Each structure stands twice: as C-alpha cells, then as structure tokens.
Amino acid sequence: MAPKATKKRSAPSDPDGMFAGMDVFLVEIGVQPRRLQIWKQKLEQMGASIEDRLSKKVTHVFAMNSEALLQQIGRQRLSRFKGSVLLYQWLEGSLSLGEKVSEAPYILTLESGEGSLSNKSFKECGSKASNGYGSSDDETSHHKKIRTSxxxxxxxxxxxxxxxxxxxxxxxxxxxxxxxxxxxxxxxxxxxxxxxxxxxxxxxxxxxxxxxxPPDQNHNITEIFGKLVNTYRALGDDRRSFSYYKAIAVIEKLPFKIENMDQVKHLPAIGKSMQDHIQEIVSTGKLSKLEHFETDEKVRTVSLFGEVWGIGPATALKLYDKGHRTLDDLKNEDSLTNAQRLGLKYFDDIKxxxxxxxxxxxxxxxxxxxxxxxxxxxxxxxxxxxxxxxxxxxxxxxxxxxxxxxxxxxxxxxxxxxxxxxxxxxxxxxxxxxxxxxxxxxxxxxxxxxxxxxxxxxxxxxxxxxxxxxxxxxxxxxxxxxxxxxxxxxxxxxxxxxxxxxxxxxxxxxxxxxxxxxxxxxxxxxxxxxxxxxxxxxxxxxxxxx
Structure with a gap:
C-alpha cells in the first residue's frame, strides 16, 4: 500500500507581517473561488501559514457560517479544536484597517451561525476560543492616536x-x-x-x-452618522466629520445588528462618545445632536450652501453673514464665480x-x-x-x-x-x-x-x-x-x-x-x-x- 501523502502547508511571505504566527484553516464551503484565492494570498503575504487540514498546528479557522463549518469539519472534530473559530468578516476588517481587529464580534457560534456578541469562548459550542489573537485596549489605541483625514x-x-x-x-x-x-x-x-x-x-x-x-444591518446608525459627516464638513470641522466617516465604514460591515454599545466597544474607530451616540440611536431611534443641528438655522443654512458645487465652508459662512438664507437668495449674489453659479443653477441635477x-x-x-x-x-x-x-x-x-x-x-x-x-x-x-x-x-x-x-x-x-x-x-x-x-x-x-x-x-x-x-x-x-x-x-x- 502506498504511503499516505503528506499535506504541505504554504510558507509565509512575511514572517513579521500582521498575521505572523497564525496557522489558518479555511472552510471553503460557501466561498467563491476567486474570493478564497484573494484571502489566501493576503494571509500568506502578511505572515500566516495556510493549512490544508485541521491539525494541532492550526490556530484559527475561518468560515462563512456555522452550517459550512459543520459540513466541512463536523461537530466531533470541532470539539477537540483549541483555537479560534471566526467569521471571514474578521479577516476583511483586519485587512481594511491594516492591523488585527478584536475577535470578539466575529466569534462563530454553532447556535446562531452569526458572530458572537460577547467574549464567549467557542468551547460553549464544542470548542474554545484562543486568546492569542484576542482583543485588548492596546489593539484599538493606535486608531485613537492617529488624527488625520x-x-x-x-x-x-x-x-x-x-x-x-x-x-x-x-x-x-x-x-x-x-x-x-x-x-x-x-x-x-x-x-x-x-x-x-x-x-x-x-x-x-x-x-x-x-x-x-457589506451587510449594513445597522442602517439606522450609519444613516444618522452620514448626516453628521456632511454637517461637520459644512461647518469646517473636518476632524469630527472624518471620525464619523471612519465609524460608518466599520459599522456597515458588522455581521450582526447592534443592540447595545457593549457590542462595539472593542471596535476600531468607535470611541466612548461614538458608543454613547450608538446607544442613544438603538434606544430611541434618533440622535439629539443631529436634531439640534437640523433645527439650528445657521448650521442648516451653511450646510445647504456648502452643497453647492464650488462653495466651501468659508464661503458658505460669508454668505450666511451677508444675510442669505436660501438658495434663491444666492441667485442675486454678485460675488459668486461662474462655476459657483453653474453649481447653483444645476443644484438638483448634480445632487x-x-x-x-x-x-x-x-x-x-x-x-x-x-x-x-x-x-x-x-x-x-x-x-x-x-x-x-x-x-x-x-x-x-x-x-x-x-x-x-x-x-x-x-x-x-x-x-x-x-x-x-x-x-x-x-x-x-x-x-x-x-x-x-x-x-x-x-x-x-x-x-x-x-x-x-x-x-x-x-x-x-x-x-x-x-x-x-x-x-x-x-x-x-x-x-x-x-x-x-x-x-x-x-x-x-x-x-x-x-x-x-x-x-x-x-x-x-x-x-x-x-x-x-x-x-x-x-x-x-x-x-x-x-x-x-x-x-x-x-x-x-x-x-x-x-
């Protein structure tokens, strides 16, 4: 009888990369071949090793859902696995941010097939989550320090x-x-x-x-944050505008619907004030800060003028100070450039x-x-x-x-x-x-x-x-x-x-x-x-x- 072929694993391209030290097994069921190829390539480029079978070397298993996980691996083999079992969204989130994100929201449980909403270990469902690549305050501190746009x-x-x-x-x-x-x-x-x-x-x-x-299961939150992006930009407050902009990109990709702020407190770009906003939105369906902006005449007017092509925040504020309150008021404003006049004329078309x-x-x-x-x-x-x-x-x-x-x-x-x-x-x-x-x-x-x-x-x-x-x-x-x-x-x-x-x-x-x-x-x-x-x-x- 011929000896059993030895499974080879892919060698990492960068031993010091973001995923260094990770030995990964990918559940292929439910994943399109091209997408799987991309994920393998990026894991290997950034230090991970791809395993062809679930062995003791494996630290992380990725799957689309619990059905695919059970179909390819089985409950008995999973019960002996000691590593992390995560949704593929964790990988996408980490690649998007350029560093590993918290595993907590992406832990795959057998009961729901969704990402876990707490730091439960996989052992509760027949396995155990590894803490080697888990969340910590240090994981998100880097994002809080960078203040750019x-x-x-x-x-x-x-x-x-x-x-x-x-x-x-x-x-x-x-x-x-x-x-x-x-x-x-x-x-x-x-x-x-x-x-x-x-x-x-x-x-x-x-x-x-x-x-x-993206799943965008939290459109109620991203829609309100989107309005704040535009409001702060119109007021010239670009740091706050970009903060909400980044938060939207994180929230719309979550594989679960947010029910309380504890579910997002470990996520990048979601600081304490952002968590409070999320809690208010999921509790009341609205955000008092946005309601204040929408009822403030100056904010409302400056935001409106800023939507005209060619008119920036400084010009919008000057037009407000001149007493203009509507787009019709601007039609007789002599200081507008030809480009701004065209932006005004075709305002609805451009929008x-x-x-x-x-x-x-x-x-x-x-x-x-x-x-x-x-x-x-x-x-x-x-x-x-x-x-x-x-x-x-x-x-x-x-x-x-x-x-x-x-x-x-x-x-x-x-x-x-x-x-x-x-x-x-x-x-x-x-x-x-x-x-x-x-x-x-x-x-x-x-x-x-x-x-x-x-x-x-x-x-x-x-x-x-x-x-x-x-x-x-x-x-x-x-x-x-x-x-x-x-x-x-x-x-x-x-x-x-x-x-x-x-x-x-x-x-x-x-x-x-x-x-x-x-x-x-x-x-x-x-x-x-x-x-x-x-x-x-x-x-x-x-x-x-x-």
Whole structure:
C-alpha cells in the first residue's frame, strides 16, 4: 500500500507581517473561488501559514457560517479544536484597517451561525476560543492616536498638506461626490474594458461576482452618522466629520445588528462618545445632536450652501453673514464665480445620483470618442464606479496613452469633440499643463455632462496623466479616501511623499518637520507595483471600499 501523502502547508511571505504566527484553516464551503484565492494570498503575504487540514498546528479557522463549518469539519472534530473559530468578516476588517481587529464580534457560534456578541469562548459550542489573537485596549489605541483625514485627489497636486495639522483638503470634497462612500446598496462590478495596468488590448477583468456588498444591518446608525459627516464638513470641522466617516465604514460591515454599545466597544474607530451616540440611536431611534443641528438655522443654512458645487465652508459662512438664507437668495449674489453659479443653477441635477448602468453607458461613449481622436488611448472611469458601487455622485475619468507622449494636447481635442456631440455641456475648470510640462504635465477638465438622450446634468472630471505617473493618478482617483490616506501615511513613514502625481523622496526642510518632496517621482508601471513598494497588501478596485 502506498504511503499516505503528506499535506504541505504554504510558507509565509512575511514572517513579521500582521498575521505572523497564525496557522489558518479555511472552510471553503460557501466561498467563491476567486474570493478564497484573494484571502489566501493576503494571509500568506502578511505572515500566516495556510493549512490544508485541521491539525494541532492550526490556530484559527475561518468560515462563512456555522452550517459550512459543520459540513466541512463536523461537530466531533470541532470539539477537540483549541483555537479560534471566526467569521471571514474578521479577516476583511483586519485587512481594511491594516492591523488585527478584536475577535470578539466575529466569534462563530454553532447556535446562531452569526458572530458572537460577547467574549464567549467557542468551547460553549464544542470548542474554545484562543486568546492569542484576542482583543485588548492596546489593539484599538493606535486608531485613537492617529488624527488625520483623507485628501481629495482633485486638490492633492496643488495642496500638499500635513494630515496631522491641516486637513482643509478634506473640506473641499463635496457632499455629492463623497456620498459615494456612504451608499449601502450595490450591484455587481462591471469592470472597464480597458485594463489600466497592462495598458494593452489584453483585457484583465475583475471578478464581476464580487461586488462591494457589506451587510449594513445597522442602517439606522450609519444613516444618522452620514448626516453628521456632511454637517461637520459644512461647518469646517473636518476632524469630527472624518471620525464619523471612519465609524460608518466599520459599522456597515458588522455581521450582526447592534443592540447595545457593549457590542462595539472593542471596535476600531468607535470611541466612548461614538458608543454613547450608538446607544442613544438603538434606544430611541434618533440622535439629539443631529436634531439640534437640523433645527439650528445657521448650521442648516451653511450646510445647504456648502452643497453647492464650488462653495466651501468659508464661503458658505460669508454668505450666511451677508444675510442669505436660501438658495434663491444666492441667485442675486454678485460675488459668486461662474462655476459657483453653474453649481447653483444645476443644484438638483448634480445632487441626483447616477445609476451604475448609466455610468457604464457614458464610459463606453467616452472610450469610443477618445479612440476616434487618438487610437490606443486608455480611458478608465474611476471613483465609486470602479469600486463597484450601485450608483455614483459623479464621474472620475482617468486617461493616458501607452507611448508616453501622445497624451500631450489630447484633452483640448477631446473636450471639443465631446462638446460637438453634446455630451459636455458646461465648463467648471479647464487647465492644460502637458504642453508646457508644468504641474507634472497633468491636464484637467471639470464640467457638467448629460447622458445621451437626457438633459439631466452630471458632474464629470477628466484627468490626463503622462504614462509614467498614470498609476498614481489611477490609485488616487479610484479611492476610497480611507485607503488613500493610509497609503500616504505609510509612504511618509518610509520617507516619501505620495500624491496623485507620484511618489517622491522627502527632503529635509528647515521650515517643516515633514520636509518637502523631491522634484522627481519614483517610476512604477502599475498600481500593484506601488502597493508592493510601500509594503501595502494589494486590493483589487472593488475591495477598496474601506
């Protein structure tokens, strides 16, 4: 009789990574093959070993639910297991935050098939939870110390600000576009037909069966927090705005409905005051702080004015001080710029979200129109569309050409052609830098467009990048803000400055602790190369809704 084959386990890529010391067994039942492949890859990249069978070496078992767990392993074998048994959401949460999160909310129990709502050990259901990777105050203290905000790629190339001191860039992100990251309803991903990385005719399509679709069992909480995000942003209080923004990303992914604040006290981004807000919402169905804001005339008015494209918090406050109280009042305000007037005129249109199928239709139109002017040009719709959302606040179009030179002067011809076919309707910003090789040679157009056969205006941004920095533009304009912020902070920790035009070695400066950036960026051909260089785990576009 032939000897029994020995099961081999995968060797970890980074023995000092986030998951170092973890020997993992993955329950495959109920998991799509592509998703399972991604999870295995990330675990191995960050220090874990993947076991082919449940052995004494295994410290963690991951499963979709209790039914899958029992079907693949069985109750008897589970009764002898001494490690942690968790839902896959724990892995997703840890990858999203860049460090291990508390295991408590994700412990898999056999009775319910849901994450445990307390620190019960698995032994109560036939096993025992390991405390080797459990929760502690130290696990979340790191998040409380970092006081930063995301940076909008629309202003990143001209405003190089300190995350820990000046976060004014975040306030320029208008409600109509930032609300992309607060949308709980999603549809399958339809990837752009042109691959951004290869920049060839070879199509590399993401798995369309893996949309961004968090459980969002706590919509009552995330909806109220979303309103506070917009309110604080309108008031210029970006630190509080971003605090609620981060909390939403954590809460909407929880696999259980929150019934009391004890269930979330160990979660990252959920501090004491946030816990109190959650307790009030689950107890009363409302939040007194939000009700106060909604009844305060100044807050209500400034928030309304701040939703007009081109009007930031400072301008909104000035308009309020002038005695304006409604959008109709602003129609006779002489100080408004032409772009602000257009934002006011088409206020309702711009606020209307664009269904995914319409964005796809317009992306195809944009690609066809671009090819008519410049063959082989690469046109990608980034933003929430590329991340797989069901609807978008606007369209972020990132463009380049593989030969590294034909992009020069392209945007002028492109904009003219799109106006000739009645797609582009009104201009907001138009700047050309490629011809003079200024501002990293990036050409920019912000404007209003219409879907064929319709008159409803939508916001659209066109950005044309030189080939050698295109990967940075694609990362920045795909988002989301949380991911971009983490990449920037990681770059800074390694002595670099990252924005949508490149990754620059930081130079010493006598006037700034952070120093200034060098003139020349490092060169990378693909987004993945940037992630790898920084040591950040690779996320497909539809995985970047952090």
């Amino acid at each position: 995301p940076e909008d790629p629309k202003t990143a190339s001209t405003k190089d600000m300190d995350d820990t001191v000046n976060i004014a860039v975040y306030e320029e992100r208008k409600t109509v576009s930032s609300s992309d990251d607060l949308s709980p309803t999603h549809s399958p991903v339809n990837s752009s037909p042109t691959t951004p990385d290869a920049l060839t005719k070879t199509v590399e399509i993401s798995d369309s069966s893996l949309p961004y679709s 209307t979200r664009i269904p995914r199928h319409e964005v796809q239709e317009m992306e195809q139109l944009l690609q066809k129109a671009a090819e008519e002017i410049l063959p082989e040009v690469v046109v990608i719709c980034g933003g929430s569309y590329r991340r797989g959302k069901a609807s978008c606040g606007d369209m972020d179009i990132v463009i380049t050409h593989p030969d590294g030179k034909s992009h020069i002067g392209f945007l002028r011809k492109y904009v003219k052609h799109l106006k000739d076919i009645k797609f582009l309707r009104e201009d907001l910003i138009f700047s050309i830098h490629s011809e003079e090789d200024t501002d990293a040679g990036v050409d920019t157009y912000f404007g209003l467009c219409t879907c064929p056969g319709r008159e409803l205006r939508h916001r659209i941004d066109l950005k044309v990048y030189p080939r050698d920095i295109y990967a940075f533009g694609l990362i920045a304009w795909t988002g989301n803000d949380v991911l971009n912020r983490r990449l920037r902070l990681l770059a800074e920790s390694k002595g670099y400055r990252l924005d949508d035009t490149g990754l620059f070695p930081a130079t010493q400066s006598s006037s700034s602790k952070r120093g200034t950036r060098a003139i020349t960026s490092l060169r990378f051909k693909t987004e993945r190369e940037v992630f790898d260089f920084l040591g950040f785990p690779w996320f497909e576009p539809h995985e970047r809704n952090l």
